[in-house]
C-alpha cells in the first residue's frame with residue numbers, strides 16, 4: 149500500500165510486515181525517514197540536526213549550519229553538493245562541471261507495476277503490485293530523475309529503478325547512476341556478501357561494517373563467479389529466525405557494484421547499481437536512461453523469512469517458466485560423460501539407458517556443431533556437425549522421442565573461436581580495442597552483442613539449424629569474461645557504454661529466443677554460476693548453479709545461493725565419483741539428496757552403473773517426480789550452516805501438511821554426539837508421519853525439541869518425508 153500525505157509531504161510504502169518512508173523537506177530534499185518493521189506515523193521527527201564541522205550547508209539553508217546534505221538521510225544522493233558519502237548519481241555537463249543536486253517536484257501512484265524497456269523487472273500478478281513514481285529535478289543540469297518504486301505487499305518486496313531524463317538542449321554524460329540508495333540510521337550492522345570463484349560460487353562472508361566504504365562488484369562484463377549482485381545488511385545478532393535484516397538484489401547480469409559506507413556519524417548508506425568504473429552514458433536532449441531494477445526485502449525476523457519472500461517473489465513475479473504448472477522432466481546431461489567425444493550411436497545408447505531409469509530429457513551439451521571437437525575451435529558456427537549427427541538434429545530428436553525422451557541442446561551464442569567460419573568472415577565482430585592483442589579466455593573471444601547485425605547473424609544460424617527440431621530445452625552458456633570492451637560500431641565518446649549495451653544486447657536476444665521458441669525452457673549458465681543473477685532469471689528460469697558437481701562442495705554452494713534464489717532456479721545434477729573436480733567420493737544417496745534440492749538431473753554415464761546403482765537411480769527419479777512440486781514450490785528452510793556436524797534443509801508445502809527434510813553428515817568424528825534436528829515451518833498443532841515410521845510426531849515437538857538423529861557417519865544422507873495426518 150502506498151500512502152501520500154499531501155499536507156505533510158509524507159510518502160509511506162507499507163508491505164505486509166514492513167514500512168518504508170520518505171519525506172520532501174522544506175528545501176525539496178527527499179529525505180529517507182525509515183525502513184523496517186511495519187509502523188505508523190511520521191518518522192522524520194527522528195532525524196537529528198546539528199552543526200557539524202566540515203559538513204557544509206547548501207545555499208537555501210540560509211545560514212542554518214545545522215542543515216547539511218552531508219548528514220541528512222537521503223533517498224537518492226547526489227554528488228558535488230556537499231554530501232561526501234557514496235553518491236547515487238553523477239553527471240558531467242557540457243561545460244565540464246560534474247555533479248548532481250536534485251530537489252523534489254512531484255509524485256504519482258500507478259495501480260500496476262512499472263516495466264523497464266529492454267531490462268528485466270519483477271511483474272505484478274493479479275493487481276497485486278503498485279508503482280510510485282517520484283520526480284526530482286536538477287534545474288542547473290536541466291535533468292530530472294524519476295525514482296520508481298514497485299510495492300509487492302504480500303512479498304514484503306520493494307523494487308526500485310531510476311529513469312534519468314535530459315530536458316536540456318545539450319548532451320550530458322551520466323558518470324554513475326545507481327539503482328538504489330538506502331540510508332540507515334545506524335551502522336551497527338553486518339554486511340553479508342556472496343563470493344567465490346569458478347567452481348565455488350556464492351559462499352556467504354559476513355563482517356561488521358567498519359568505517360569507510362566496503363564494496364563488492366564485477367568488472368568482468370558478467371555478474372561473475374567472484375561476487376553476486378545480492379547483499380544482506382543485518383543486525384549483528386541476526387540469524388535464520390531472528391533480528392532485522394535487509395536483502396538487496398540487482399536484476400542485472402553485467403558490471404555491478406554494491407557499496408556500503410559507514411560514515412563519520414555511524415550511519416550507513418548502501419548503493420547498488422551498474423559499476424561506475426569505466427561506465428559513461430551520453431544522454432542527448434530528450435533522451436532517457438534507465439537503470440537496472442533493484443529489489444529490497446526487509447525482514448524483522450532474520451534471514452529465513454527474507455529468503456522465503458525472495459523465493460516466492462522470484463517464482464511468482466519474475467520467472468517466466470514455459471513449463472509452469474507442468475511436472476519438470478528429469479534430465480541427463482551428456483557433458484561429463486562424453487565431453488566432445490561422441491556420435492549419435494554413443495548418445496542414443498546413453499539416452500536409452502537413461503530412459504529406462506525414468507529420465508525424460510536428454511541434454512546434448514557442447515560439441516554438436518561446426519568442427520567443435522575440443523574447446524579451441526568451432527564456436528560460432530551454429531550448424532550441426534553431421535559426422536557426429538548424420539542428417540542433423542531433427543532425426544536425432546525423433547530417435548529420442550521414440551525412446552520417450554525430449555531433446556535439450558547446449559549453445560554459447562555470445563562467443564566465437566578464431567578457428568571458425570564466423571570469425572574468418574567477421575573478425576571485426578569481436579569486442580577488442582584497435583591494435584591491442586587479444587586477451588583470450590578458454591581460447592575464445594566475445595562477440596560484439598551491442599550490434600544488432602551480430603545478434604541477428606547468430607540468431608539466424610541457430611534458427612535455421614533448429615528449424616524442424618523437436619526441442620524442449622536450451623542451455624545458454626557463456627564461458628569467459630569481457631576484457632577492455634571496445635566496439636567498432638560506436639564512436640570514441642560512446643565506448644564507456646559498451647559493457648551496458650552488451651548486457652542489453654544479451655537480454656534482447658534472450659527475449660527473441662523466448663518468443664521464437666515459447667515452449668523451450670532456457671537454462672542459463674556461465675561456466676556454471678558465473679552469471680547467476682535475478683536479471684538472467686527473468687529470461688532463463690533456471691541456471692546451472694556451478695560447474696562443480698561434487699556433492700559435498702555443492703552443499704555450501706547451494707546454501708549460499710539459497711539466501712536469494714529459490715531451489716527451482718538451481719540446476720543440480722548427480723555426477724560420477726570420484727568427482728572430476730575434487731577427486732572426492734560420495735555415495736549415490738548423498739549425490740541424489742543434494743541434487744534433488746534443485747532443478748534435478750544426472751550428468752554421468754547411467755549405463756555404466758551397476759544393477760544396484762541403476763535401481764537406486766530409478767528410485768531417486770521416481771521419488772523426485774513425487775516430491776518435485778514440494779521442492780519447487782514449497783518454502784525453503786535452512787536448518788543448519790554447511791560447516792557444522794551436518795548440513796540440513798527442508799522444503800515445506802505452503803499448507804504445512806508436507807515436508808521433505810534432507811541432511812548430509814559432515815566429516816567423521818570419533819564418538820559422535822547425540823544430535824536433535826530442530827525442524828522449522830511445520831504446523832505445531834499437526835501430527836506428522838515420518839517416512840513409514842509407525843509413530844506420529846507432533847509438529848511442536850519436532851520444532852521445539854527436535855528429531856533424534858542416528859549417530860552420524862561421515863557424508864551419509866538422511867531424507868525424511870513428513871506428511872500430516
Ligand code: GLA
Nearest residue numbers: 483513514673674675676695
Ligand atoms: C561450461 C559449462 C559446462 C559445460 C561446458 C561445455 O563450462 O558450465 O556445464 O556445458 O561449458 O563446454
